[in-house]
Amino acid sequence: MTHDTHDSRGTHGTGFLDTTRTFYDAIAEDYADLHRSTGAGTPLDRALMGAFAELVGPQGEVADLGCGPGRVTAHLASLGLRVFGLDLSASMLEIARREHPGLRFEQGSMLELDLPDGSLAGAVSWYSSIHTPWERLPDLFGEVRRVLAPGxxxxxxxxxxxxxxxxxxxxxxxxxxxxxxxxxxxxxxLLEEAGFTVLSRTVRIQEEDTSAKVPQACLIARR
Structure with a gap:
């Protein structure tokens, strides 16, 4: 999962990455147990993932950035996407590999993706940008745009x-x-300033049968 501490690189350097990694390493098994029954989220969440999957198609590779224990990665794979997961937390990745042995999971940061320019057909950040300071979101979105192919x-x-x-x-x-x-x-x-076209902007209010205490947003953008 991804990303608040300070370091010598400015108001918000990369110390938040260490804080985030330490946090999720410590709670990985508890987190996975808590969310195991929720799968890939609500019916509306899954509908939006389905729309994303149709837009991307089965030909190119997709990265689930900040994949945690891999439940969204697995759902995207079930929709026919060639998807792999990436996360900061080694403990989260251990669970993902254990529970989804047919999928690929790698350790890394969304801010420095070890991927060639234009190599992905799609990218997902499902509640994984929420630990990134606002000042660093342009860097994150710029890095995602770099690794996405045109379109x-x-x-x-x-x-x-x-x-x-x-x-x-x-x-x-x-x-x-x-x-x-x-x-x-x-x-x-910010997405538009990074070179994306925002195709869809959805806000889901709290549903009675979910644990969400605040509205949830989902954006779909195209390079």
């Missing part, structure tokens, strides 16, 4: 809001992390 599609999911959620000692583990909540409009503007 490639990007699926981005995140919580809607103006204040972050702070999780301190989840599951009793001695770690803490901020979960950023953002408004869809400024995120869409």
């Amino acid at each position: 490639g599609h990007f699926l981005l999911g995140f919580q809607v809001g103006d204040e972050p959620l702070r999780l301190d000692r989840p599951f009793g583990r001695p770690v803490a992390l901020d979960f950023e909540r953002r408004q869809p409009e400024p995120v869409a503007r």
Whole structure:
């Protein structure tokens, strides 16, 4: 999963990556147990993933960036996509490989993808940009655009809001992390500034049978 600490590179360097990795390494098994029954999310979530899969098609490769235990990766694969998962957390990747042995999972950062320019048909960041400081989102979106082929599609999911959620000692583990909540409009503007065309902007309000406490946003953009 991806990304708040400071380092010598400025207000927001890359220290948040270490904080995020440490957090998810500590809670990986608890997190996987908690979310195992939710699969790839709500019917609306799966519908949006289905639309993304149709837009991408089966020919090119897709990266699930910040894949965690791999449940979204597996769902995208079930839709016919040639997909692999990437995550910062070695513990999350261990679970993903154990539970989805037929899929490929790699360790790495969304900010520095070890992929050639234009090599992907699609990319997904399903609630994995929420630990990246706002100031670094242009870098993230620029890196995703770099690895997408012309016409490639990007699926981005995140919580809607103006204040972050702070999780301190989840599951009793001695770690803490901020979960950023953002408004869809400024995120869409950043995508456009990075060279994307935003095709779809969806906001799902809280549903009675879900654990979501705030609205959820999903953007689909094309390079």
